[in-house]
Amino acid sequence: MSKISYLIPRRTFLRGVGAALALPSLEIMSPALSYAKAAPANKALRMAVLFKGAGVNPSSWDITGATETDFELSKLLSPLEKNKSDIVLLRNIEGSGKGGGHESATVNFMTGQLRKSRLIQRQSFDQVIADHVGKNTPVKSLQLRSDTYLDGNDPAENFLSYDQDGKALPVEDKPEVVFNHLFKGFHNSGFRQHTKSVLDEVKESYAAIARKASNQDKQVLEQYLQSVRDVERDIEQFSAQNNPVRDARLREIRPVPAANNLADRTRAMLELMALAFWTDMTRVCTLIMAHTESRSTFEFLGINDELHMLSHFVRTRNRSSGLSGYDKINHWYVQQFGQFIDRLKSLKDADGTVFDNSAILFGSGIKHGDYHSVSDLPLVLAGGGGGKILPGRYVEYPNVPNGNLHLKLMDIMGVQREQFGNSTGLLTGISEKANLAPKYVDDGSWKIVKESGNKIQLKGMLKISVKADDLNLYLVQLSNKQQLEIRPSFGNVHNLRLDACVGSVVDMEGEFTVKDGRKIITKVTRCKRL
Amino acid sequence: MKTTLMALLAFWGGLALAGADIQPAAKILNSRCLDCHDAETRKGGINLTKLLAADNLNEPKTAALWEKVDHVVRAGEMPPKKKEPLTTTQKVQIAKWYQSTYVLKDGREHIGQTPLRRLSRYELINTLEDLLHLSLKQPYVFSPEVPALLPSTLETILPPDAPGESGFHNDAAHLAGSKPPILKYSQAFEYALHTFAQDSEARGKVFGFKEEPVNLADATANKTLQRFMKRAWRGYRNADNEQVVWRTYQAQRKSKAPVPSLLHAMKIVLLSPAFVYRIETAKDRGTPYRVSAYELASRLSYFLWASMPDDELFTLAESGELLEESLLSVQIDRLLNSPKRLSLAEDFAGQWLGFSEIVSNRVFYRNENWNRGVYDEVLFFFDELIKSDRSILDIIDSDWLYQSNYTGVRTGGSVHSFPLKHQDIFKWRRQRPKGIRERFYDPPRLIKIKSDQRGGIITSVGILRTTSAPEKTNPIRRGVWMLDKIIGRPMHAPENVPALSKSEKVDGKRLVDLADILKAHTSKAICVSCHKHIDPIGLGLESFDPYGKWRTSYKNKRPIKAIGQFPNGGNFQSPKEMKQILISEYQKPIVKNIVERLFSYAIGRKIQPYDRPAVERICAALEHNKFKMNTLIQEIISSSQFQSRQDSP
Known part of the structure; x- marks a missing residue:
C-alpha cells in the first residue's frame, strides 16, 4: 500500500514537537525497526466510541416506515448512504433515569447509570473492555477529545472513560501529543531501556520516602508507585511483543499536521484512532467529538452560534437559523463518522480490513437536544466486529436499557460479564438478524377513548414533528389514519417527559380545543407508554 | 441580636464540650421544621428527617445538610417570614449543636487533616524555571494558528489538571486522586534538563562551574548534588533518598563523563516524590501544630508565587527566623513585590473568575490584539488590587479600570496611577522590543473613570464575553x-x-x-x-x-x-x-466568598465547616481595614490553616 503521508508539519507542530525531537531518547522512528512481511498476527478486535453530545433534532434523525433490511436513511444520517451496508442503526435503546441535565449525559452513555458524584463514577464499559484486551497492546486505551475542554462546567461532562475506581481518565486534546504518545518513545529500544532503569531508581527513591512518610501521606504516595508500575508494564509489554507486522506498519507512519480548528482537529483525532488501530498500538479508544454543553462554533459551516445553544432549538425558536444550523452541525458529525468508516476500510488487516475487526459506536447521551430525553438514544453501530456484527440493518428494539448494548460490545470484544449498569441481559440482534416483530401493530384500538367537555383520553402512536416554523408539534396517530395534533407548552412537554414517549403507543389524557373543525390537544395531563 | 449569639457561642466553645447533645436541636427540628421538611413533604426538596437518625451523625452528607440548617437559621431565612420565628434560645441551641459537632473538635478549633500536596502543572513549570534558572515558558505571543496563547513545550508534554472541589487546579485532594503522569514527568524533566545543559549561565549557577571539567572530584560532585537536592526538595531531608541519588551518580560515572552523570542524577532528584510532592514532616497529632520553617517557606512561595522558595527564603528557613512574626510579614511584602506575584492574577484570579479562558480556549479567539487586550484588562486590574493595595470590593465596582485599545470598548477617563505599595510587574509588557519601529501591542492603561456603564471586573469585556x-x-x-x-x-x-x-x-x-x-x-x-x-x-x-x-x-x-x-x-x-x-x-456574602476562594487556593482544599472561625476572623479583619487586598493576603497567611499541620481529621 502507498505510504501514509501528510503535509509537512506547520509552525505550531514544529514548536510543540521540535523541542522534544531534540531529546535523544525521543528519537522518532528508529531505523532499527525491521521491515518484515511476517505472518499475520492473531485477529485483533478493536472498539471505539465516538461521542457526539448535545442530542439531535429527532425529526431529522429518526427513520420511519422501515424494516430491518429495507430502510431509507433520514436527513441527518444521509452522509452514511454509501455506508449503508457497514452499519446497524439502533432504535429505542435508553439510558438510566428519565433524562435530565447535562451532567449525566456522558456518564449515562458510558455506564448506563446516572452520575454518582461530581468526580467519581462507576467504571465505564470501554474500560471494562480495556482491562481485558489492553494487556495485548503497548497502550491500554486512548481517551481523546476534539471539542474544547469546558473548565467552567461539571467535570463529568468532560470525560467519557472511568477506571475501576471510578476516576476519570485524562483526555488528550492535542493531536501532536497523541502522535508522540503513540508513535514515538517506546518504539525505540534505547528509550525503553533508559526509562526502565530510571524508573528503578525512582522506585528506590519512593521506598526511601515512603518509609518515613505518615500513614495518610503514604496512601497518596502509593499512587506514584502505581503510576511507575503502569509505565513499567507498558515497557515490558512492548519489549515482550515481537510483532513484526506492527513494526512494519509503524514504519509507514508519518506525522499528522497540526490542527488549528475544530474541523482539522476532529479529522486529525479520527486519523490517529485509525492509525492506532491499524498499528495495533491500542484496541480501545474513546473520542469526545462534541460535549453535551459544547461551546464550539462552526465557522467553517457558516455557523457562529454555540452548539449547545443551538441544541436548545425549541427555546431559541426566535432564531430562525437555529434549527437548520443545529441540523447542519449534526449532519457534519455524521459525515466525519462516515469518513472514519471509509478510512478503517482502507486499512488492510490480518484478516480483511481494520474495519472488519472493529466495533464503532457513534452516538449521543441524550436524544432531543432541548428536552434531554434519554429514551431512544441516537446510536449507530459500525464495523464487522470480527464477524460478530451483522451490518446493513435497522433494528427497532422494544425499549432496551443501554447496559445491554454495553454488554454486547464487551461480548464482541471477548469480555464476558453478567451485568453492567442498567442491563437486563445481552442485546440480541447484533450478531444475527433481529427478526423482531414490529414493536406495535395497529390492532384497530388506536382511537379516542373518552371525551367530555374539553377533556380527552386517547390511545395511539405518539410522533414528533419538528419543522423550522413549528418546533414543538407532537402528533398522535390513530387507527383511522387520522393524526391528532398536540401543541403543548414547553413546560408541559418537559414536565411529563413527553418526548421520551415518542415512537411508542401511549395512553394519553389531556385538554383540547377545536380549531377549523380539528381537535387540537393543548395540554397533556397524563401520558403512559404502553 | 447577632452579638449575643456570638457571645454565647464563645462561651460554650470555652466550656470545651466533648460531643454535644443532639436532643435540644432535634426537638426544635421536630417541632418547627419537619412540618414542611419531613421525608414526605420535602418542601424545596429538603428532607431533614435523616438528620435525626443517630447513625447519620457526622456523615459527610448530613454535615452538608446541617450546614444548610445552621446557615438559614443564623441568617433568619427559616422559618419563613409568615411563620413564627425561632426564639433566641432555640437559635442558640441549633448553632451550638452545629458548632460543637462540625466546627469544633473536642470543644476546640482545629484545621482538619492536612492533605499532601502534589505540584499542579502550573506550579511544576514555575518551579522548574526557578530551580534550573531557565526560561521555559513561551514568550507572550498569540498564535492565530492555535488560535490561542502559544503553549510552551512543557505544556504540550504535561497534561493539564482538572479543577478539584475547591475549584482550583492546585486542589490537593483532586491531585492526590488522579494518577501522577510519570512518563510525562520523565519527558518533561528530560526536556528541561536538556535545555539546562545547553545554557552555560544556568549551568554555572547550579554546578558552580561553567566549563565542563575533565574530571570532577567526588566531593565536589557530592556538594553540587546536595545543594541541588536541598533546593529541589525544598528542605525536605531524607538520608536514604540522598543516597539513592548519589549511587545513581556513581553508577553513571562508570561509563559517562561528569556532566552527563550529574544530569542523570538530577533527573532522579526531579522524579523523586520529594520533588513532585510537597512533603511535610508529620508528628501524628490530632491538633494543629506549627510547621517547620522550611515547610512554611514553601507554603508561602507556592501561595504567592506558585513556585519554590528563593535563596532568601531558604536562608531564613535554615536559621529558623522565618517563624518570627515580624520577619514573616516583611517577607510577605517582599514576595508580593516580586514579578512572580503574577501567579495570583494569572493562576488564582484567572481560574476563579474564568477569564483565563480568553487566552486558553480557542472558542474565544477573535484576533491577536483583541484577546490579549481583553485578557490583560482583567489581569492588570486584579494585580492592581495588590500593587496599590485596593479594596477587594473594587472587583464589583470601581472608579478606575484598565483600558485596552483593542477591545472595541472605550470608556472616557484620564490616565491615572495610584500610590504604589508594590512595584509594577508589567513594565516588561510595555516595553517595545528593540528594533521594532512599527506600532507594537500597547498594554491597557489605568484610567480614572466617571461612568455609569463601567467599573469593576464584572462589567469587563472579558467576563461579559466568556459568559x-x-x-x-x-x-x-x-x-x-x-x-x-x-x-x-x-x-x-x-x-x-x-x-x-x-x-x-x-x-x-x-x-x-x-x-x-x-x-x-x-x-x-x-x-x-x-x-x-x-x-x-x-x-x-x-x-x-x-x-x-x-x-x-x-x-x-x-x-x-x-x-x-x-x-x-x-x-x-x-x-x-x-x-x-x-x-x-450583598457585601457580607461577597466578602466571605472572596475570602474563601483565596483561602482555598492558599491551602489547596475546599473550605470546610471547621474553617469557619478562621474565615470569620479574616472577614472581620478585612472590614476593619477597608477590605484591602494585602490585608486579605496577610490574614490568610496568619491563619492556623496556613501555618500549621494536623495529622488526623
Whole structure:
C-alpha cells in the first residue's frame, strides 16, 4: 500500500514537537525497526466510541416506515448512504433515569447509570473492555477529545472513560501529543531501556520516602508507585511483543499536521484512532467529538452560534437559523463518522480490513437536544466486529436499557460479564438478524377513548414533528389514519417527559380545543407508554 | 441580636464540650421544621428527617445538610417570614449543636487533616524555571494558528489538571486522586534538563562551574548534588533518598563523563516524590501544630508565587527566623513585590473568575490584539488590587479600570496611577522590543473613570464575553456566573424542572420580551427559589452585548430593559445601580466568598465547616481595614490553616 503521508508539519507542530525531537531518547522512528512481511498476527478486535453530545433534532434523525433490511436513511444520517451496508442503526435503546441535565449525559452513555458524584463514577464499559484486551497492546486505551475542554462546567461532562475506581481518565486534546504518545518513545529500544532503569531508581527513591512518610501521606504516595508500575508494564509489554507486522506498519507512519480548528482537529483525532488501530498500538479508544454543553462554533459551516445553544432549538425558536444550523452541525458529525468508516476500510488487516475487526459506536447521551430525553438514544453501530456484527440493518428494539448494548460490545470484544449498569441481559440482534416483530401493530384500538367537555383520553402512536416554523408539534396517530395534533407548552412537554414517549403507543389524557373543525390537544395531563 | 449569639457561642466553645447533645436541636427540628421538611413533604426538596437518625451523625452528607440548617437559621431565612420565628434560645441551641459537632473538635478549633500536596502543572513549570534558572515558558505571543496563547513545550508534554472541589487546579485532594503522569514527568524533566545543559549561565549557577571539567572530584560532585537536592526538595531531608541519588551518580560515572552523570542524577532528584510532592514532616497529632520553617517557606512561595522558595527564603528557613512574626510579614511584602506575584492574577484570579479562558480556549479567539487586550484588562486590574493595595470590593465596582485599545470598548477617563505599595510587574509588557519601529501591542492603561456603564471586573469585556455566546447574550449564564463566582452561591441547572420559553403563557399573556420570560421565572414557585437570585443580575447586564459593548436595543430593534429588582426589594435602572445594590446589600456574602476562594487556593482544599472561625476572623479583619487586598493576603497567611499541620481529621 502507498505510504501514509501528510503535509509537512506547520509552525505550531514544529514548536510543540521540535523541542522534544531534540531529546535523544525521543528519537522518532528508529531505523532499527525491521521491515518484515511476517505472518499475520492473531485477529485483533478493536472498539471505539465516538461521542457526539448535545442530542439531535429527532425529526431529522429518526427513520420511519422501515424494516430491518429495507430502510431509507433520514436527513441527518444521509452522509452514511454509501455506508449503508457497514452499519446497524439502533432504535429505542435508553439510558438510566428519565433524562435530565447535562451532567449525566456522558456518564449515562458510558455506564448506563446516572452520575454518582461530581468526580467519581462507576467504571465505564470501554474500560471494562480495556482491562481485558489492553494487556495485548503497548497502550491500554486512548481517551481523546476534539471539542474544547469546558473548565467552567461539571467535570463529568468532560470525560467519557472511568477506571475501576471510578476516576476519570485524562483526555488528550492535542493531536501532536497523541502522535508522540503513540508513535514515538517506546518504539525505540534505547528509550525503553533508559526509562526502565530510571524508573528503578525512582522506585528506590519512593521506598526511601515512603518509609518515613505518615500513614495518610503514604496512601497518596502509593499512587506514584502505581503510576511507575503502569509505565513499567507498558515497557515490558512492548519489549515482550515481537510483532513484526506492527513494526512494519509503524514504519509507514508519518506525522499528522497540526490542527488549528475544530474541523482539522476532529479529522486529525479520527486519523490517529485509525492509525492506532491499524498499528495495533491500542484496541480501545474513546473520542469526545462534541460535549453535551459544547461551546464550539462552526465557522467553517457558516455557523457562529454555540452548539449547545443551538441544541436548545425549541427555546431559541426566535432564531430562525437555529434549527437548520443545529441540523447542519449534526449532519457534519455524521459525515466525519462516515469518513472514519471509509478510512478503517482502507486499512488492510490480518484478516480483511481494520474495519472488519472493529466495533464503532457513534452516538449521543441524550436524544432531543432541548428536552434531554434519554429514551431512544441516537446510536449507530459500525464495523464487522470480527464477524460478530451483522451490518446493513435497522433494528427497532422494544425499549432496551443501554447496559445491554454495553454488554454486547464487551461480548464482541471477548469480555464476558453478567451485568453492567442498567442491563437486563445481552442485546440480541447484533450478531444475527433481529427478526423482531414490529414493536406495535395497529390492532384497530388506536382511537379516542373518552371525551367530555374539553377533556380527552386517547390511545395511539405518539410522533414528533419538528419543522423550522413549528418546533414543538407532537402528533398522535390513530387507527383511522387520522393524526391528532398536540401543541403543548414547553413546560408541559418537559414536565411529563413527553418526548421520551415518542415512537411508542401511549395512553394519553389531556385538554383540547377545536380549531377549523380539528381537535387540537393543548395540554397533556397524563401520558403512559404502553 | 447577632452579638449575643456570638457571645454565647464563645462561651460554650470555652466550656470545651466533648460531643454535644443532639436532643435540644432535634426537638426544635421536630417541632418547627419537619412540618414542611419531613421525608414526605420535602418542601424545596429538603428532607431533614435523616438528620435525626443517630447513625447519620457526622456523615459527610448530613454535615452538608446541617450546614444548610445552621446557615438559614443564623441568617433568619427559616422559618419563613409568615411563620413564627425561632426564639433566641432555640437559635442558640441549633448553632451550638452545629458548632460543637462540625466546627469544633473536642470543644476546640482545629484545621482538619492536612492533605499532601502534589505540584499542579502550573506550579511544576514555575518551579522548574526557578530551580534550573531557565526560561521555559513561551514568550507572550498569540498564535492565530492555535488560535490561542502559544503553549510552551512543557505544556504540550504535561497534561493539564482538572479543577478539584475547591475549584482550583492546585486542589490537593483532586491531585492526590488522579494518577501522577510519570512518563510525562520523565519527558518533561528530560526536556528541561536538556535545555539546562545547553545554557552555560544556568549551568554555572547550579554546578558552580561553567566549563565542563575533565574530571570532577567526588566531593565536589557530592556538594553540587546536595545543594541541588536541598533546593529541589525544598528542605525536605531524607538520608536514604540522598543516597539513592548519589549511587545513581556513581553508577553513571562508570561509563559517562561528569556532566552527563550529574544530569542523570538530577533527573532522579526531579522524579523523586520529594520533588513532585510537597512533603511535610508529620508528628501524628490530632491538633494543629506549627510547621517547620522550611515547610512554611514553601507554603508561602507556592501561595504567592506558585513556585519554590528563593535563596532568601531558604536562608531564613535554615536559621529558623522565618517563624518570627515580624520577619514573616516583611517577607510577605517582599514576595508580593516580586514579578512572580503574577501567579495570583494569572493562576488564582484567572481560574476563579474564568477569564483565563480568553487566552486558553480557542472558542474565544477573535484576533491577536483583541484577546490579549481583553485578557490583560482583567489581569492588570486584579494585580492592581495588590500593587496599590485596593479594596477587594473594587472587583464589583470601581472608579478606575484598565483600558485596552483593542477591545472595541472605550470608556472616557484620564490616565491615572495610584500610590504604589508594590512595584509594577508589567513594565516588561510595555516595553517595545528593540528594533521594532512599527506600532507594537500597547498594554491597557489605568484610567480614572466617571461612568455609569463601567467599573469593576464584572462589567469587563472579558467576563461579559466568556459568559455569552458569540452572537447572543445569556442573562441566565451571566446571573449564574455572578452568583457563583462573586456572591458565592453556586447554582446547578435543575434536572427536573421545566424551562420556560416564549411558547409559555403566564397570566394569560404571551411572553414577548426576555424580561417577561425571566419574570415568569419569579412568578412560578418552582423556579423562584433560584431564579429570584439569578435573573435580576443577568438582566442588569443586558445592556452589554456579547463582546461587552454598550447597547440600547437588540438587533431586532427591541429596546433593552436592563432594569430589575432584587429579592430584598432593591430596584435598579442601570448596571451601576445594580452594582451599588450588590455592594451595599450583598457585601457580607461577597466578602466571605472572596475570602474563601483565596483561602482555598492558599491551602489547596475546599473550605470546610471547621474553617469557619478562621474565615470569620479574616472577614472581620478585612472590614476593619477597608477590605484591602494585602490585608486579605496577610490574614490568610496568619491563619492556623496556613501555618500549621494536623495529622488526623
